[in-house]
Amino acid sequence: QKISPKxxxxxxxxxxxxxxDSYMHPQFVSDVMKPLQIEQLMDQEVVNLSGGELQRVALTLCLGKPADIYLIDEPSAYLDSEQRIVASKVIKRFILHAKKTAFVVEHDFIMATYLADRVxxxxxxxxxxxxxxxxxSLLTGMNLFLSHLDITFRRDPTNYRPRINKLESTKDREQKSAGTYYYLDD
Incomplete structure (x- = not known):
């Protein structure tokens, strides 16, 4: 898949x-543009941006448009792992502060679990x-989803990111017997 800006x-x-109006508003600058590092891209030609840079600009444009409901399709596409975490925090913070609703389609498991209140x-x-x-709820939905895949997850105690348990490990068997395929606390 390739992005071709026009x-x-x-x-x-x-x-x-x-x-x-949005890109000149101090709150939007601090909540969206600064964390997405848009300031560094301001004087670059759009057609010369990399895929990740284009994705960050596209996310800025999306959140900068006034809307009651935001429909965001795969915001993590073209972003590296650290940028994905930043983008998920930006989206969640923006939606919560603006008191809006967002429907986000996301295939990156970590980003999806960070963004979701409901699934x-x-x-x-x-x-x-x-x-x-x-x-x-996130917990109920993830338990249902992961039970169909026969996979269990735990939260890493160091960075709190979801981690897959080794199949048939003690932790995997314990969680399956308890019906907790997705475990929020460790």
């Missing part, structure tokens, strides 16, 4: 043209037969 000017010009688990055969469950 805008023929600088990031500064793009933001000024598309989200002028929708799909069951069935992809592209054949599928059922969408009603929205559930």
């Amino acid at each position: 805008f023929q000017s600088t990031v500064r010009h793009l933001l000024h043209q598309k989200i002028r 929708i688990v799909y069951e069935g055969t992809p592209s054949v037969d599928c059922i969408a469950n009603s929205p559930q």
Whole structure:
């Protein structure tokens, strides 16, 4: 997959043209632009940006548009692991402070679990037969999802990121017998 930008000017010009009020607002600058390191890109031509830089600019544009509901599709695409964590914090903080709702489609497990308050688990055969469950809490939804995969997760006590338990390890067997495929506390 490749991003092909069409805008023929600088990031500064793009933001000024598309989200002028937001990108000049101090709260937006501190909550979104600074953590995403957009300031460093302001004078670069959009067509010359890397995939990760374009993704950060796209996320800035998305959050800079006034909306009641934000629909964000794979915000972690093209971002490295550290940028993904920053992006997830930016999205979550922005949505909470703005008192808005976001539907985020995300395939990066760590980012998805950080962003989610509620999840929708799909069951069935992809592209054949599928059922969408009603929205559930993160813990309930992740337990359902992981039980279908027969995988258990724990939180790493050092960095609090989810870690897969080794299949049939003591921890894996304990969690499965307790029905806690996704374990929030360690």
